[in-house]
Structures are given as structure tokens and as C-alpha cells.
Amino acid sequence: MDTDHSALGRALDLFDTTPAVGAGLPLWLPDGAVVRAELERFALEQALASGCRRVYTPVLAKRELFERSGHWDKFSADMWPEMVVGGESFVLRPANCPHHTQVFAARPHSHRDMPVRLAELGSMFRSELSGVLAGLNRVRQINLDDAHSFCRPDQVVAEVRIALDAIRHCYAVLGIEVSRYRLSVRGPGGRYLGDDEQWRTAEGQLREALDAVGLPFVVAPGEAAFYGPKIDVQVTDRRGREETLSTVQVDNNQPERFGLSYIGEDGRRHRPVMVHRGLLSSMERLTAILVEAHAGRLPTWLAPVQLLVLPVGERHAGAARELAAELAAAGIRAAVGPRGSLPARVREAHEHRDAYVAVLGDAEVTDGTVAVSVPGLRTREVLPRAELVERLRQEIAGRRRERTVAGR
Numbered sequence: 215m216d217t218d219h220s221a222l223g224r225a226l227d228l229f230d231t232t233p234a235v236g237a238g239l240p241l242w243l244p245d246g247a248v249v250r251a252e253l254e255r256f257a258l259e260q261a262l263a264s265g266c267r268r269v270y271t272p273v274l275a276k277r278e279l280f281e282r283s284g285h286w287d288k289f290s291a292d293m294w295p296e297m298v299v300g301g302e303s304f305v306l307r308p309a310n311c312p313h314h315t316q317v318f319a320a321r322p323h324s325h326r327d328m329p330v331r332l333a334e335l336g337s338m339f340r341s342e343l344s345g346v347l348a349g350l351n352r353v354r355q356i357n358l359d360d361a362h363s364f365c366r367p368d369q370v371v372a373e374v375r376i377a378l379d380a381i382r383h384c385y386a387v388l389g390i391e392v393s394r395y396r397l398s399v400r401g402p403g404g405r406y407l408g409d410d411e412q413w414r415t416a417e418g419q420l421r422e423a424l425d426a427v428g429l430p431f432v433v434a435p436g437e438a439a440f441y442g443p444k445i446d447v448q449v450t451d452r453r454g455r456e457e458t459l460s461t462v463q464v465d466n467n468q469p470e471r472f473g474l475s476y477i478g479e480d481g482r483r484h485r486p487v488m489v490h491r492g493l494l495s496s497m498e499r500l501t502a503i504l505v506e507a508h509a510g511r512l513p514t515w516l517a518p519v520q521l522l523v524l525p526v527g528e529r530h531a532g533a534a535r536e537l538a539a540e541l542a543a544a545g546i547r548a549a550v551g552p553r554g555s556l557p558a559r560v561r562e563a564h565e566h567r568d569a570y571v572a573v574l575g576d577a578e579v580t581d582g583t584v585a586v587s588v589p590g591l592r593t594r595e596v597l598p599r600a601e602l603v604e605r606l607r608q609e610i611a612g613r614r615r616e617r618t619v620a621g622r
């Protein structure tokens with residue numbers, strides 16, 4: 215099987231595109247939706263663990279919002295054209311940040327409430343040309359694991375460190391290797407907002423956080439966002455192409471442009487700093503990277519089918535359904551394999567990258583055991599049904615990367 219995520223994703227029934235919907239607008243098929251839902255749940259848990267609260271905001275807004283944020287001026291070439299309704303202009307958002315400034319601005323804040331951390335798995339839109347759209351890497355709707363911390367200036371470095379720690383934790387769980395950390399700063403040219411002093415301070419804060427966490431990094435002039443410098447976490451795909459997965463950005467410009475404030479200890483209004491954090495990146499890019507990194511053989515917690523039960527003969531079908539029901543009751547995604555010759559069905563499970571295969575024949579039904587194997591590995595373990603359920607449950611709950619039953 216091809217190891218490119220686009221071919222693998224189609225072969226494994228994760229996603230597809232159709233001419234009627236259009237290029238760059240992938241459809242998540244039921245198996246792919248399982249993977250994405252697990253990743254979204256993981257993203258939310260990580261956001262809550264770092265003190266974020268969840269919000270939901272609309273995917274469009276008045277053009278004015280993006281004029282104010284600077285996107286309309288600096289970024290409109292990548293945005294979809296505006297839509298006029300009732301004499302008002304609306305656009306699909308190219309980023310979630312401006313909406314989050316409005317969530318912050320909707321209520322007053324005291325210095326004691328800071329930082330205010332908001333998280334959303336938000337959809338945003340890019341007017342990519344159809345010629346450059348391939349698989350999940352370049353898409354027109356990006357579903358981003360996004361968070362914004364509105365903090366006091368003295369909290370910026372700590373917020374960046376929290377983001378870096380969370381990134382490292384997530385990559386360890388997901389089995390993603392960082393190729394390098396990149397400090398992306400301004401380059402020559404004038405497409406940036408804000409003054410030199412703000413940029414120097416923000417860059418210094420990012421450097422300080424990287425040093426404090428002990429991460430080596432390279433400096434990349436010209437790779438900053440138009441509103442602030444950022445740390446890009448770079449990963450390399452199977453073709454050796456480097457791309458950015460996670461980002462952490464320090465932004466003084468959007469708080470200023472939106473007139474955000476909190477009440478300080480002195481009773482006066484102060485300007486917060488906005489730390490943007492894209493932890494798991496977009497669901498599209500992350501899935502592409504994971505599918506390639508694991509050659510389609512995802513960790514069990516992400517696998518659409520976690521255990522495929524194969525009855526040896528027709529007379530074992532009832533026991534197979536019973537075992538599948540027992541697993542489902544424990545929250546494990548189990549399926550009963552189709553009819554046909556056993557070797558052919560095991561091969562099919564292998565090709566479909568099912569996490570485990572359990573064979574049920576006379577001996578197993580009599581003993582109350584199951585013979586479990588990992589498709590692709592020449593190992594097998596016979597164990598009592600209750601033990602199988604418990605071990606799988608733990609492997610999945612712990613988001614373990616290695617198979618814990620019938621492993622090497």
C-alpha cells in the first residue's frame with residue numbers, strides 16, 4: 215500500500231473528495247470521523263488541562279471585524295470573497311483570533327482574572343487555488359485546535375511555557391517527532407503591524423520561554439505572522455518536506471486594535487497581551503501526519519476498529535457477537551468480521567489496519583478464552599475474555615502507543 219497519507223487515507227476509508235463538493239474540501243468518512251473525534255477529544259482535554267475554557271464562535275463575521283484585526287489589509291488574498299446580505303458585508307473567517315477578542319471584550323476583566331484562556335476547535339477558510347490541493351495538506355476549510363490566552367505582560371513567558379510543555383506532552387502521546395523548533399521573526403519588507411519595541415519585547419519573551427524549557431531552536435527571519443513573532447514546531451513528512459504543526463505566538467497588535475483592556479491593581483485600564491496557541495494544529499494536517507508516521511497503523515485509541523472478532527465457523531458466530539457486545543459495553547470499538555476463509559479475513563483486517571484480531575473457535579468457546587493477534591505481527595496470545603477486555607480498556611484509556619496484548 216502507498217505510504218502517502220492521501221492514498222492511505224482513501225484505502226483505509228478515512229476521507230475522500232468528490233467533484234460535486236470540490237477539491238480541498240475533504241469529506242470525513244465514518245472511519246475517519248472516528249479518528250478525528252478521538253483527536254478532538256484529546257485536544258479538548260489538553261486545553262482544559264492547561265486552564266482553557268471552551269467557547270463556540272461563528273465561522274463568519276462582518277468584514278469590519280477583519281478590517282480591524284488587520285486581516286483584510288494583510289491577508290485578503292487568502293480569504294474568500296465577501297458576501298453582501300441586507301446591505302452588510304460578511305466574510306468567512308481566515309482565523310479564529312478576532313472572534314476570540316470579542317469573547318474577551320464581551321465581559322469586563324480584572325487583573326485577578328488574568329490570564330483568560332479561551333479554546334475552540336474552530337473552522338476557518340482559505341481561498342486556496344484548486345491546483346495546489348492534495349489530500350489533507352492543503353484544504354479550503356481548516357479545522358484548527360486553537361486557543362488564545364489574554365494575559366498581563368508579566369504572564370506572557372509563563373503562558374508560552376505552558377504551551378510548549380503541552381506541545382511536548384501531546385507529541386509524546388501521539389508519537390510525533392519534532393524536527394526542530396523555529397523562532398519566526400520579522401524579515402525585510404513592511405507587511406507587519408506594530409512598532410519595533412513591541413516586536414523586540416515579544417521576541418525576547420519567546421526566546422526566554424524556549425531557553426527556560428531548554429529547547430534548542432533556529433531563528434527564521436520573515437516567517438513571523440503579520441501581527442507578531444511565533445514559535446513554529448516543525449515536523450518532517452515522509453518525503454522529507456518540513457512543515458509547521460504547532461505554533462505559539464505573542465501578539466500585542468490585536469489587543470490594541472480591538473481596544474481590549476482589563477482593570478489593573480491601580481484601578482486603571484491596562485492592555486492585555488494575546489498569546490495564540492495552536493497545539494494539535496488542524497485536524498487535517500495532524501491526521502495526515504499521523505497516518506504517515508504510523509503507516510496507517512494508528513495507536514489503538516485512534517483505530518476505527520480496535521478489535522475485529524473472527525468466528526472460525528458459523529457455529530461460533532453467536533459467541534463472536536457476544537464478545538463484541540461485551541467489548542462495546544466497555545467502550546471498545548469492536549466489530550465481527552465478515553464470512554469467508556479465515557486467512558483471507560485476517561489479511562483483510564491487516565490491510566484495513568484493524569488494531570487487533572480475535573479468533574473464536576471451538577477451543578476458545580469451550581475455555582472462555584480468545585486468541586488475539588496484531589495484524590502484521592507474527593505474535594499471538596490466548597487469554598481469558600475478561601482479561602482481554604480489561605487490558606484493552608487500559609491501553610485505550612492510557613492512549614498507549616504500543617500494543618499491550620500479543621505485542622512483541
Ligand SMILES: [Zn+2]
Binds near residue numbers: 309490
Ligand atoms: Zn490566533
